[in-house]
Amino acid sequence: MKSYDDIKEMSPNLLVSWFMMASYAYYRLGDASKIMSDQTFDFLVQRLKENYDLSDHPHKVHITDDHLNAGTGYDIVYPTIVSHAVQDYIRGVE
Numbered sequence: 001m002k003s004y005d006d007i008k009e010m011s012p013n014l015l016v017s018w019f020m021m022a023s024y025a026y027y028r029l030g031d032a033s034k035i036m037s038d039q040t041f042d043f044l045v046q047r048l049k050e051n052y053d054l055s056d057h058p059h060k061v062h063i064t065d066d067h068l069n070a071g072t073g074y075d076i077v078y079p080t081i082v083s084h085a086v087q088d089y090i091r092g093v094e
Helices: 004-010 012-028 038-054 060-063 065-070 081-092
Strands: none
Touching: 004 038, 012 038, 012 060, 012 081, 038 065
């Protein structure tokens, strides 16, 4: 599970990746507890808002200001690679 300290050290591109993964786990799988806590996700959103312009991650286009201001990715159309990354990560922590 990702921690506050993990998020603190992430590059802008990793922030995008983990926003997508945590959002997918929460909204598509119904449980993000193996990815990160709600408080850690809130910190990730804060850091992503501050560093959004520094990212050149290809999935950045899926994350709008509305997502970041609301702290949610409930309506994102997730690329298939995100679902696979989440499943691989969860298998690795179980």
